[in-house]
Amino acid sequence: MNIYAIPILRLLGDGKFHSSASIIEHFQCSRRTISKALESINALGIHLTKLRGKGYCWERPILWLNSDVVLRNLTSNINLRFFDLIILDSIDSTNDFLLKNLKIQQEKNTHIFVVAAELQTAGRGRLGRTWYSGLGDSLTFSLRWHFNHGISALSGLSLVIGIAIIRVLISFSIKDVSLKWPNDILFHRSKLAGILIELRGEVLGSSCAVIGVGINFNLSNKIKATIEQEVTDLFTITGEYIDRNVILGALLSELLDILIAFEKYGFVHFKKEWVSYHAFEGKRVYLTLPNGSVIEGVVDGINDTGELFLITAVGRNSYNAGDVSLRIK
Known part of the structure; x- marks a missing residue:
């Protein structure tokens, strides 16, 4: 560019x-x-x-991201000094930016590093998929969080992040939003937002997570045509141009609270709430495995580590979030 x-x-x-x-x-x-x-x-x-x-x-300019406005929209009990917020005009991937700078960040483990971008040119989704967005039409950001626990204790983390996004959307009177296991946020079964988490560290020692979030705000028809699934955005849902700064401030506040609770209690603390938001709970679905085989069954909750339960012809089995994709029948 x-x-x-x-x-x-x-x-x-x-x-x-x-x-x-x-x-x-x-x-x-x-x-x-x-x-x-x-x-x-x-x-x-x-x-x-x-x-x-x-x-x-430019008759309809975007409302640019502004770090001062974002930080003013954090809840009042949060110490602003804990946040290092960087806003970039353009970057290949906000996740990659944080991953490349982990050594610098590790010197300040008490800080929460966040990078947001007006434009991602090589955004990534789960299973190597591309995340498509245009200039200012989405909220794309990544947050780095240090855990005292090892990677083995972080099962269900992406599901907890989904809960945080749902909570914030509901707080802005955006209704009929739901979760799709393992990491999508839906509105009437069209994708509104997604999550990508990348972990670094030891299995049993300390670790860190780079948590990438993308929320569609006002996608162009060109971007929508590029995406090979049904998508929607907040403008289509509400008819309003919602300020990304306000949503980001609210979301960072919610993420801070939920990550502290997750580190203390684990995913089991959030399991019931997650199931209440799941769009496909109790529904018959097809589950496509990485090897291409397809399993048909009825969704029957999740276990304490966030694996999906399906009732199939051969019984009730659990499936790991990293190995499957979900499609409603």
Whole structure:
């Protein structure tokens, strides 16, 4: 992406017309450079209004992420000094950013490192899938959390993160949201958000988790057409342009509370609540295993480590979240 693309969009964020000459003067660069940047903006799927004699206008600019606004929306009992929040214009993957900087972060284990991006160019989902989003149309962020327990004690972590997202959405009067095992958030069975957790550390010693979250806010038709499943976003659901800063602040607060409780009590503490949110509880489903085989059964809860129970023709069996994908029949 052209290095001037996002700076130009920030300039046009006032919703006013800016002539080519004024843009050139502002950035002290050539007309050709600005022309290339405008081509890059168009490639992002962003429409700018152009009028002869007036210049360019971004009639419906995004509300940019702002760390001060995010931190102001944390609950009042949280010490802001515990959070190191970085907001980037563009990054390949917020998870990768934190994973590459683990050594620096480990020197400050009392801090919660969070990185959010206006645009992810190589976002990742579960099982190596691509996470698609455009500039400012989603909330994509990652959080790094240090655990005193080893990796073996973190079973069910992704399910707990799903609970946190559901709680926050409900607190904003967004109803009919549910969970799909193991790591999707749905609205009427269309995907609204997803979770990717990557663990580092020892099996029995200390460990850390990089927790990636993506929530669709206002996806373009181009992005929706790229995704090979039914998706939705908060604008489609509510008809409102919800401030990502407010949601991120509320979500960080909820994640802090839920991660402290998870480390203390484990997943079993949240099992009943998770089942109450599960979209497919008690329903007959197909479960596709990594080897391509398909199991048919009725969803019958989860165990204390977050594995899914299915009642099949051969009995009641559990399946690990890392090995299966779920499709409703």
